[in-house]
Amino acid sequence: MQHYHEGYRLRGRAAHANQADVTVGGPQIAGAAAARDAASDWEAVRAASDIQFAPLPPMQQPPVSEVPGWLRALSRLMEAIFEPIGRLLGMSWPVFQYVLIALAAAMALLLLWRIFGPAMAAWRNRRGQEDEAVWAPSRAEATALLEDADRLAAQGRFGEAAHLLLQRSVHQINQARPDWLIPASTAREISVLPMLPESGRRAFATIADRVERSLFALRDLDAQDWTAARAAYADFARLELRA
Structure with a gap:
């Protein structure tokens, strides 16, 4: 009876050992397959031509030029x-x-x-x-204007001559540069236009002063006033005055 029980225990131990071998063998096989797959994937990545695994070459320092x-x-x-x-x-x-x-x-x-x-x-x-x-008036226009004004001055009508000089000068500017003036522009305003050259501003100031004097001071201009206005306009137009 004792021998029977001892044999039974030995057979049980052997069966238990075989069952343990079967249980442990499954994960080991799966792990080995995963390792093979990982190695295969790694080799595929290493073989890819668009990924660089080689180390970069060392940077070359630019040569330092020697001071003469x-x-x-x-x-x-x-x-x-x-x-x-x-x-x-x-x-x-x-x-x-x-x-x-x-x-x-x-x-x-x-x-x-x-x-x-x-x-x-x-x-x-x-x-x-x-x-x-x-920006000076043309020589032909300036000469024609002075001739018309000189005819009035030759008759002693110096105020009218200066007034004609002023009116026609404003008309010349308005024809050449209509964006400079407005209908309400006065001679005093024109005489300070920054677009005009210095000789033009000076001419308008001189002529406007004489015209205002003849209109508002109720005193006609004399030959000296006319000479000053005429010379200022001629300087603006760059004309040589004849005696």
């Missing part, structure tokens, strides 16, 4: 000359050299201005004179 010998010698000479001055001013040489560079740049700019400044001023003056010539 003459420049080093000049720097040492400048330091020997100006370093004592910098120490007297309470500055070290690395700081004082930048002060010297700034002073040298300022002197260079001043020298360039002294050289090219007069030429630039002359160019601006020429441009200004050309602009004045553009």
Whole structure:
């Protein structure tokens, strides 16, 4: 009976061992398959041509250009000359050299201005004179106007001559530059138009002063008044007056 029970226990242990082997063997097989799949995927990724796995080449530092010998010698000479001055001013040489560079740049700019400044001023003056010539009345219109006004002045009608000069001048500007004037523009307003050249503003101021005097002061103009108005307009029109 004892032998029977001992054999039964041995058979039970063997069956239990076989059952454990079957239970553990399933996960091991699945893990091995997953490992093979991972290795296959990794090899596929490594074989892809659009992904770079090789390390980048090291960056090449640009070659540093060597300072010429003459420049080093000049720097040492400048330091020997100006370093004592910098120490007297309470500055070290690395700081004082930048002060010297700034002073040298300022002197260079001043020298360039002294050289090219007069030429630039002359160019601006020429441009200004050309602009004045553009906005002056035409020679034919100015000559015809002065001839008509001179006929009135020859009869002693100086006030009417100045008034004609003013009216026709306003008409000339209105024809050439209608955007400058409005119907209510006065001679005084025209005499300060910034678009007119200086000679034009001066001419309108002179003529307007004489016309206002003849209209509001109840005093006719004389030959001297007419001569002043005529000369101002001729200067504006750039005409040479005949005696």
